[in-house]
Amino acid sequence: MTQQTRPQFRLDHVMIRVRDLDRALGFYRDILGMKVVRQVEYEGGRFTNSFLAFDGQQDQTALELTWNWDRDMPYESGDAWGHLALVVPNLVGAMDYLAACDVRIKTPPRQMAHGSRMIGFVLDADDHLVELVEPLTGA
Amino acid sequence: MTQQTRPQFRLDHVMIRVRDLDRALGFYRDILGMKVVRQVEYEGGRFTNSFLAFDGQQDQTALELTWNWDRDMPYESGDAWGHLALVVPNLVGAMDYLAACDVRIKTPPRQMAHGSRMIGFVLDADDHLVELVEPLTGA
Incomplete structure (x- = not known):
């Protein structure tokens, strides 16, 4: 450990990758009812990050969907998450x-x-x- | 979609698997300062679920650490998460x-x-x- 004072950490968001942002929003936004609280397109990196939260949780932990525009292959889920x-x-x-x-x-x-x-x-x-x-x- | 009324969903927790709960708590609890808000040992299934949250976020989205007692191999992270x-x-x-x-x-x-x-x-x-x-x- 350390003698340093512990900073004030908070859980901000959790990021998962999706292959098609519209399709993913069809589930998280349209079916579950989450709101897109912030969405940024990174032209240079060719990806979009979309941050979603439920009403009443908008200043709390968000779900970040990362969509890499050129990704064709499914992502590997592994078993860690x-x-x-x-x-x-x-x-x-x-x-x-x-x-x-x-x-x-x-x-x-x-x-x-x-x-x-x-x-x-x-x-x-x-x-x-x-x-x-x-x-x-x-x- | 459907004519049914949308239930009120909230983001409750996110679960990741860890190979050694004490070692994982050394990071999330002792270094980051999260509190263990609930922990359940499942003797039958030989696993423990530990739910953690930061002060001020204890009624919000938690982090669930799942420790399978008999797991020896590292988990595969994949790239989905x-x-x-x-x-x-x-x-x-x-x-x-x-x-x-x-x-x-x-x-x-x-x-x-x-x-x-x-x-x-x-x-x-x-x-x-x-x-x-x-x-x-x-x-």
Whole structure:
């Protein structure tokens, strides 16, 4: 460690790469309802960064979608990164809504394999895993 | 799309996998100063989920570290997931602090290759990329 005073860190955003920004916005903006709070096109680097947040979370942690204009190959997901998780008041209702929007359901609502919470998983347009869960009750 | 009403989604957490929870907490808790807001050990599945947040962000988006007890191999990062990003009041000071804590510097503070913002990158204990950036000024 160090004798230096710890700076004040805050979680600003999480960045994932997408192959088609319009297609990705079709999920995060149009279906989930996130707002694009900032979007920058970098002509020189031929990429666009789009920052999204939900209403009420706009000064909080954002989701950054990076779209490299010339990328043709799918991205490799690896297994280091797990998922984004969304909290919803009603899990079954939310999964119904997503299914009605033709979002691909990876795991319908079920009890966690080794726990008691109900969770579900869907895939975004780039096969990024998105968990759905209800708020924790109690402590 | 659908005629159904859109549920109220919120970004709850982001999950990454770590090979050694104590070592990962040495970075996120001890060096960055995040608080463990919830931690659950799943004896049956032989894994632990640890949820962390910064002070002032504890009811906001959390970072979930998943530690699979029996995992020996490093995780594959792929290129689909980019990075976590931390906002700090002073980028150079924060990078100095992290260097003094023996955190591995990936990119010292520099101007974005195709933009004007100053950014830096460090690596966490599992080689996950962590960006440091100052708050946006102006609009």
